[in-house]
Amino acid sequence: MLTLYGCHGCGSVIVEAACTLLAEPYRFVVVEPWTEGPERERLRAVNPLLQVPTLELPDGTVMTESVAMLLWLLERHPGSGLAPDPGEPLRPAFLRWLVYFPAAIYPMYTVGDFPDQWVEGDEAQARLKQATMARTLRCWRALEQGTQGLGTDWLLGDRMSLLDLYAAMLSHWEPGREQIRAAAPRAVACAERAEADPRLLDLWTRNFPPKN
Numbered sequence: 280m281l282t283l284y285g286c287h288g289c290g291s292v293i294v295e296a297a298c299t300l301l302a303e304p305y306r307f308v309v310v311e312p313w314t315e316g317p318e319r320e321r322l323r324a325v326n327p328l329l330q331v332p333t334l335e336l337p338d339g340t341v342m343t344e345s346v347a348m349l350l351w352l353l354e355r356h357p358g359s360g361l362a363p364d365p366g367e368p369l370r371p372a373f374l375r376w377l378v379y380f381p382a383a384i385y386p387m388y389t390v391g392d393f394p395d396q397w398v399e400g401d402e403a404q405a406r407l408k409q410a411t412m413a414r415t416l417r418c419w420r421a422l423e424q425g426t427q428g429l430g431t432d433w434l435l436g437d438r439m440s441l442l443d444l445y446a447a448m449l450s451h452w453e454p455g456r457e458q459i460r461a462a463a464p465r466a467v468a469c470a471e472r473a474e475a476d477p478r479l480l481d482l483w484t485r486n487f488p489p490k491n
């Protein structure tokens with residue numbers, strides 16, 4: 280069975296969502312990379328960068344990088360419908376935007392969540408944080424523009440794909456869903472459609488409890 284290291288509301292959610300839709304069983308090890316403790320040391324032993332998600336395969340192979348895990352899961356479950364198949368016209372756009380989420384948007388949190396690791400001084404840290412949020416919103420605007428016409432109800436094509444799931448997870452993060460919606464209304468509508476999938480309702484509610 281797979282072992283997934285992750286935590287509440289963080290990047291492991293996309294991998295959990297994919298495993299759920301693909302009926303891929305996994306054991307979940309809760310670990311917050313930023314909280315000291317024995318779990319963090321277990322994570323360090325498999326991923327010296329101390330990041331989640333980290334995935335351990337049944338043969339002991341360790342995978343990091345959410346997009347690598349998703350592509351590996353797709354290969355393991357051919358015909359899942361969560362991506363256009365190789366050779367299909369929408370495949371290049373799928374690959375582009377699939378990698379865009381962790382390559383363009385996710386790193387803004389690697390910097391913005393820990394500004395003290397990058398610059399010294401409260402003011403400089405606040406400015407850096409602000410700059411990462413501005414860049415995040417620019418990335419969402421570019422996604423919105425770049426995916427226009429690729430789908431109507433979904434980011435790509437006529438069915439939910441991993442793109443909608445990435446959009447759902449990342450649009451829960453800072454600067455918050457409403458600011459992200461203003462930048463990328465269609466992408467957020469697709470994300471919310473994905474969240475409404477009955478197979479995933481429990482997962483989203485557990486990871487992103489509704490705010491009162």
Ligand SMILES: N[C@@H](CCC(=O)N[C@@H](CS)C(=O)NCC(=O)O)C(=O)O
Binds near residue numbers: 332344345
């Ligand atoms: N490129 C990685 C990024 C993973 C990542 O940044 N995860 C966050 C949690 S959502 C983390 O572990 N942050 C701690 C750190 O970067 O030190 C991926 O796509 O999986």
